[in-house]
Every structure is written in C-alpha cells, then in structure tokens.
Amino acid sequence: MAKSVVEQLRQRFGNALLETADWRGDEVAVIRREELVSICRWLKETPELALNFLMDICGVDYPERSQRFEVVYHCYSLATGRRIRLKVRVSESDPVVPTVTGVWIGADWFERECYDLFGIKFAGHPNLKRLLTYEEFEGHALRRDYPRNKRQKIPTPDPLIS
C-alpha cells in the first residue's frame, strides 16, 4: 500500500501543513497560503502522485473565526485515482490567495466564481471579474452575513470587450 497523499505531503512540505484530516475516505490538508502554488505544482508534477485534475475550487465562510475564509481545492489523479482536498485560510482584512491558474488552466472560472461570491481575491489571476453576478452587484452573495432576501439594483449590460 503506497503512502497516502497527505503522508507524502507531510514529508515534503512538513512545516507548510497546518492540519490534516481523513474522514469518510476524503483526505484533507490545510496548508499555508504562501506555499499553495508550490504545493499544487509539486502535487501535479510528482510522477507518483500526478494529481493532474483540478476538480473544483470553492470558498467557505466562517464569520466567527479569525481567519474568516477558507478556499477549498479538490484535486484528482487520473493515474492513481486518488483525491486530496487542500484548504487555505485567509482573514477578512487580507482575503488574498495566490492564483493556481498557472498550474491548472481550468482554475480560471472557479477562482472567478469564488471571488464573485465571497470577495476572496486571487493574486495574479489574468481576468479577475465577477462571473455569476454582475459588476454593480453589491456585496458577496455566499457570505454568511449576506441576507438571503436582499434585493439589488437592475444592472447595466457589460460590454465584455472595451
């Protein structure tokens, strides 16, 4: 039995790992924001891990925590069939995460959606615009403190190309 992804991650990036978990068969690693891109690149490019698929990126909001937001990455390896869930925590005053579009090009829209709905910024993203809502939308809809019945102004159309 080969070592789990989290084990190998711990060996290589021991001090960048803040927490790990393994619940219901899902491996989870909470990592330091600064190491995110290098860890992702390593996970993708190490042949025995080969986590070449980025399945999903999403945000989670915990208003009561000092590090209010979590950005969650789901990676998958076609070769080994393994998955890992990476998490990065950021605070409300500094909600910036480095982009992983350089590692997986498909991260583009997932990061835009996360920015749109949580207000988490992805440093270095090529086109960080709102995706599901529109530019004049006030607030970020999936934050826990955004009221479900809040109404918004009717938007003006986006020219898309200027």
Place this chain on the structure above:
Amino acid sequence: MEIKTHKMYLNLGPSHPTMHGTLRILLTLDGETITDAVPEIGYLHRCFEKESEGHTYTQVIPYTDRLNYVSPLMNNVGYALAVEKLLGIEAPRRAQYIRVIISELSRIMDHLVAIGTNVVDIGALTNFWYFFNVREMMYVWVEALTGARLTNTYTRIGGVARDLPEGFADGVRKCLKDLGSAVKDVTGLLVKNRIFLERTRDVGAIAGEDAVAYGFTGPCLRASGVAYDVRKAHPYCCYDEFDFDVPLGVAGDTFDRTIVRIEEMRQSTRIIEQALARLPDGPIINPEAQSALPPKAEVYNSIEGLIRHFEIIMFGIRPPAGEVYGYTEAANGELGFYILSDGSGKPYRIKVRPPCFAIYQAYPKLIKGHLLADAIAVLGSLNIVAGELDR
C-alpha cells in the same frame, strides 16, 4: 487593391434558439471567422448554493432537479449519495439498482436531447424527431415512476421515494428496443453523411491533455481519448456488477463527441437490461436512515409514528459535523457535491461541481479560428446546460 476591413462584433445570445439556454457570447469576427470570443454566464443563476443553506437536507433534493434539467434524476442520485456518504449509510440493494436504472435512463434521455438538438442546429431535423419520439416514451415511464416529467425529486436520503410501478420493466425494455432502432436510423443518416462530416470533423477539437487541464469530464473528455468514467474508476451504486464498456474518441472534435454519446446510449441500454434482469427484492429505503418517513399507517395510528414524521419534516436529518465530497458520473461528466455539515439539520454549505462549468470555460479556445456557424455546432456538442452552469 487592398480592401480595408474592420472587425465586427456579434452578440450571440443570451436569447437565441441555438444557445440552448441563456448563454451570451460576444464574438469578434473577421468576415465569418471568429477571432475572439468572450462568454458571459450567470443569466440563470438561481442561488442554489445560498438557498440550500436555509433548507433541510431533504428539502434540497427538489433544487437539485433544476441543476441539469435534462437529466434531473441523476442529480437527485448524486446528491443523495453525497449526503449518504456524510451520514455513513448506504441505500438498500434494490434502491441502488433502481438508481442505476433511472441514472442510465436519464443518461440516454440527456444524450438524445444533446445529439438531437445539436444536429438540428447544423441542419438535420429528421434525427431530432427520431430521438424525441423515444425520449417521449421514456418520459411516460419516468412519469409513472416519479409522478413528474421534469421535476422528479425521486431519491431520498437512504433510498428512493417509490417502488417501480407495474409493467415498468416491460415498458422500459420496449423503450430500449425502440431506442435501438432510433439510434440505428440516426447513425445511418449521420455517420457517412458528407454534410455532417464536414460540419463536425476537426471542428472544435481539443487534445486529451488540454481537456484534462481545463477539467473536462464525461463524454467531452472521453471523446479526446482520456478514459475517465466515475462509474468505472470509482464505482458507486453497484456499477461494478454490470458489464459495460467506456467508449473513447480519438480526435476530441465535434464528430467524436457525437459518436461517443451515441455509443454511450448503447452501453446504457446494456446496463439497464442487466439491472432489470437482476433486480433484487427488498426495501427501497434504508430503515436506519433518519430520513426514512414512517409508513403512513403508522403515522396515522400511532403517536410515535406521528412524532417521528413531524420531526423529520420539521427539523430534518442531522448528520454529524464534517465534510464530504461526493461525486457521480452524470450525463455531462463528474457531478460533485461538496457538503459541509455543522451537525445541525441544515447544510452549512453545499458546493456543486457542475461538469459544464469546466467545459464551458474552454469554449472560446475551441471556436477561435473557426467559422461562425461552427461555433453553434461546437456548443451543441459540448451540451452546456445553463441550469447547472449557473446554478
């Protein structure tokens, strides 16, 4: 003499018959050639994820119908499996077989729509009728089973809502037989049809490596030659007990995507036939599941039954605090539900990973350099469903 031309901008959609839902794309054209494309999504954003935070786990099931509304039963199954993973329970075997049958029926119906409308867009109307006839007959049985044609809400946490109606197996077998001849008719009309070949071969092609980088899953990925199918790689609902093949394409173009879908319908037919033949007896919902409503006789005639019923309806099930990512092979690819529970009766957060979302972001890359009419052919072959794209 040099002719001075300038770029032309064209708004494709959001309300246009070929846009299959509300998608808007701003195209930059040089003559008829697409030089740039910028899609805008969100026209069908219905706040699924926000709404789900205010509902019980069971109340979320109707919302999942509206994700991919062409095959709602599969979304029901995917969601139910994710919540069951969170709870650490399994549906009884009969329910799992029923889930397989309805999933594969939905896959067939989804592919029928995808191919049918795609070829209409490129000028072949007859195929649409051949396919929609079969689809209509399947809907009759879906309706008999679930009580609704589109908004089925058929699964429950821990099982399914109703058992198969009388005559279901024979009726579905008849549908599958008709499907076989419809598929034969359509392949006869398409596969050697010069117009179809020229409209689809090498149009919107994507290599396997790029498809993986963009996060393609489902038929669109397999058309590029990458053999990833959740049913084979990580079998759920007893899929490992069925004998079926995963068809692969080579070029990853519009033609391959169509052919892969056609072949997948044949494989789904095989799965349903095996499942109907070996359908086990037994309960259709796990009695251990907290979500299982007590039988009506018990609700009306005993105070315990009534209380239990009331509690389930009013407060919902309470999974342990934790988080899971549940994934299934939906008609368009990997449909994932990332569910966070804080131990209360309502999910803390649900994130849907819609297969279309990853696929659609590669759309500008696929159509650049092609003609305007090709953009329509490519879009149809990707089978973008705005309901799950925008959620």
